[in-house]
Amino acid sequence: MTDTITIDDHQVPFEAGQTIMEAARAAGLYIEHLCYNPAYQPHGSCKLCSVKVDGVIQTACTMPAIAGQKVESDSPEMKSRRKTLVEMIFAEGNHYCAFCIKSGSCDLQALAYHLDMHENSFNHRYPVRVIDASHPDLILDHDRCIFCGLCIRASRDQDHKNVFTMAGRGKATRLAVNSETGKLGDSTIAADDAAAHVCPVGAIMPRRGAYSTPIGERYFDARGIDEIDNASGKL
Amino acid sequence: MRSTTPQGNCDVIQREPGQKIRIASCSLAGCFGCHMSMLDIDELVVEVVHHLEYCRGPLNDVRELRDVDVGVVEGALCNEDNVKVLEQFRANCDLLVAVGACAINGGLPAMRNHFGLTACLKEAYLDAEGVVNPEIPRDAELPRLLNRVRPIQEVVKVDYFLPGCPPPAAAFTELFTALIEGREPAFDEDMVRFD
Numbered sequence: 001m002t003d004t005i006t007i008d009d010h011q012v013p014f015e016a017g018q019t020i021m022e023a024a025r026a027a028g029l030y031i032e033h034l035c036y037n038p039a040y041q042p043h044g045s046c047k048l049c050s051v052k053v054d055g056v057i058q059t060a061c062t063m064p065a066i067a068g069q070k071v072e073s074d075s076p077e078m079k080s081r082r083k084t085l086v087e088m089i090f091a092e093g094n095h096y097c098a099f100c101i102k103s104g105s106c107d108l109q110a111l112a113y114h115l116d117m118h119e120n121s122f123n124h125r126y127p128v129r130v131i132d133a134s135h136p137d138l139i140l141d142h143d144r145c146i147f148c149g150l151c152i153r154a155s156r157d158q159d160h161k162n163v164f165t166m167a168g169r170g171k172a173t174r175l176a177v178n179s180e181t182g183k184l185g186d187s188t189i190a191a192d193d194a195a196a197h198v199c200p201v202g203a204i205m206p207r208r209g210a211y212s213t214p215i216g217e218r219y220f221d222a223r224g225i226d227e228i229d230n231a232s233g234k235l
Numbered sequence: 236m237r238s239t240t241p242q243g244n245c246d247v248i249q250r251e252p253g254q255k256i257r258i259a260s261c262s263l264a265g266c267f268g269c270h271m272s273m274l275d276i277d278e279l280v281v282e283v284v285h286h287l288e289y290c291r292g293p294l295n296d297v298r299e300l301r302d303v304d305v306g307v308v309e310g311a312l313c314n315e316d317n318v319k320v321l322e323q324f325r326a327n328c329d330l331l332v333a334v335g336a337c338a339i340n341g342g343l344p345a346m347r348n349h350f351g352l353t354a355c356l357k358e359a360y361l362d363a364e365g366v367v368n369p370e371i372p373r374d375a376e377l378p379r380l381l382n383r384v385r386p387i388q389e390v391v392k393v394d395y396f397l398p399g400c401p402p403p404a405a406a407f408t409e410l411f412t413a414l415i416e417g418r419e420p421a422f423d424e425d426m427v428r429f430d
Binding site: 094095097099100103104109112116119120215224 | 336339341342343345346348349383385386388389393396397398400424428
């Protein structure tokens with residue numbers, strides 16, 4: 001007999017070693033997430049996939065599935081908590097959807113739509129961050145970085161280049177580039193690296209091609225994020 | 236975290252039969268794009284004039300503001316005059332609706348928050364290429380600029396939010412229709428867009 005966990009009203013089978021997120025995805029259930037990408041080790045940092053496991057809040061992407069768990073995910077309380085987290089991410093950075101080249105294909109924006117976010121309950125910080133335009137093929141716009149660490153994992157585990165790291169703590173946290181000058185242009189990243197295409201928001205974007213997809217045909221124009229999962233690297 | 240009560244006060248508007256809902260609007264630090272979208276409600280305008288009275292705003296150039304049911308506010312706060320107008324709207328409108336990216340998160344005007352006020356003024360009036368008679372304007376008639384551009388809900392309580400740059404005409408259609416029918420507006424997914 002296969003072991004199962006209960007996610008909301010669904011009996012979900014799982015294999016040994018799977019996380020709650022993996023079991024849910026295999027069963028076709030969507031749990032909101034930003035820093036999770038099935039291609040990489042889970043990070044558990046964005047907290048969007050927080051679920052209640054037997055009454056205790058855990059991140060679904062890191063919590064192993066254990067037979068008999070009762071998982072609460074698609075409830076008004078968890079949705080509300082996730083919406084608050086998305087609001088915090090918007091308030092923490094500089095996310096100007098109106099003229100962002102990632103608009104329409106952005107996981108953060110799509111999640112805000114999905115969670116019915118119309119405004120922000122938090123005061124915007126408007127942090128001063130500087131764009132790194134030193135690379136001939138890529139732009140690193142720190143304004144839009146949400147510190148999901150996907151580029152770090154992609155560069156380390158897939159490209160084996162270790163181009164990115166997280167520096168600083170708390171509100172001084174920033175994405176740092178591993179090069180002598182700290183500039184992307186002096187790093188070993190190349191335009192076709194996985195790290196150059198994994199960003200779920202518009203922080204690491206290819207040059208040339210901005211706004212090339214007309215409104216109406218962008219990744220999330222026709223469907224919600226719960227239907228396509230994530231838009232890493234898409235325009 | 237501030238306490239806002241978004242999307243849930245439409246029933247405060249009580250009308251006598253035949254009495255019109257009084258609407259006022261303003262554009263603070265905005266581009267009037269939201270007003271253009273508001274005017275883009277097509278044939279609904281025929282229905283709207285029977286039920287709504289546009290009593291104050293840039294569309295009729297009336298400045299007086301009193302006994303207003305619904306205030307529609309476009310644009311962010313970038314100077315002291317913006318704050319004054321916004322506070323007048325809050326004091327005189329039963330419901331306040333924030334429309335557009337600028338009102339809700341600062342939008343395009345908030346890009347200057349990156350640079351600081353002095354640097355912006357210097358760049359615009361002293362150092363920019365082609366500036367003749369460089370001087371930062373200091374006329375007493377000019378409202379003083381705020382150090383940082385702010386969204387309106389950081390200063391007053393806002394009842395409804397129509398995001399978008401601009402919000403689609405369909406969102407205004409739904410807002411006006413709900414007001415006329417005396418129900419809560421229900422904004423479909425395609426009416427909530429940040430771009």
